[in-house]
Amino acid sequence: MLMRFALALSALLAAPVLAQTAEAPAPAAADTVKVALDTSAGRIVLALDKTRAPITTANFLKYVDAGRFNGESFYRSMKFTAGGGIIQGGITSDARKLYPAIEHEPVSRTGIKHVAGTVSMAAFSPGTAKADFFILTSDIPSFDANFAAFGHVVEGMDVVKAIQASPTSPSKGEGVMKGQMLDPVVKITRASRVE
Numbered sequence: 001m002l003m004r005f006a007l008a009l010s011a012l013l014a015a016p017v018l019a020q021t022a023e024a025p026a027p028a029a030a031d032t033v034k035v036a037l038d039t040s041a042g043r044i045v046l047a048l049d050k051t052r053a054p055i056t057t058a059n060f061l062k063y064v065d066a067g068r069f070n071g072e073s074f075y076r077s078m079k080f081t082a083g084g085g086i087i088q089g090g091i092t093s094d095a096r097k098l099y100p101a102i103e104h105e106p107v108s109r110t111g112i113k114h115v116a117g118t119v120s121m122a123a124f125s126p127g128t129a130k131a132d133f134f135i136l137t138s139d140i141p142s143f144d145a146n147f148a149a150f151g152h153v154v155e156g157m158d159v160v161k162a163i164q165a166s167p168t169s170p171s172k173g174e175g176v177m178k179g180q181m182l183d184p185v186v187k188i189t190r191a192s193r194v195e
Contacts, residue, residue: 045155053150084138
């Protein structure tokens with residue numbers, strides 16, 4: 001499953017345009033739901049856009065509210081030579097924790113671009129996203145075509161960057177993911193809504 005996502009992702013990254021930017025501006029507070037990801041590296045707070053990406057946001061919140069991200073991890077750091085890239089997390093411990101795939105909400109519909117600080121669903125192809133997600137540490141406009149962005153980091157971008165800089169195993173991972181697997185992984189101790 002991860003291998004197919006990696007292959008799809010590598011095809012999109014053939015010639016990405018990257019630019020380092022600060023934390024992405026989040027939508028107005030009335031349109032968002034905040035979620036805290038407490039990790040072994042520190043806290044990350046996301047503002048999820050329930051107005052522009054209602055299906056994707058509802059799916060993510062379903063996992064949060066059921067406690068299904070608790071004890072899972074950020075397990076991947078894809079780095080680019082120009083700096084930045086993505087960190088990826090989600091459910092890898094037990095496939096029974098996964099809900100069915102959701103409808104794809106393209107950037108053309110939501111208007112949420114893949115810029116530094118964006119949170120987006122990992123998927124093999126549109127319409128296959130379940131629980132895995134990634135956070136960008138640089139702008140990657142080529143992701144707009146195939147991935148569903150649904151929010152932004154509003155606190156803890158320093159933690160996201162620290163996770164990205166964490167050690168990776170030179171031998172773990174298959175295909176294009178080889179060398180991108182965090183070793184050790186960064187645990188998500190708790191995912192919860194923030195009032």
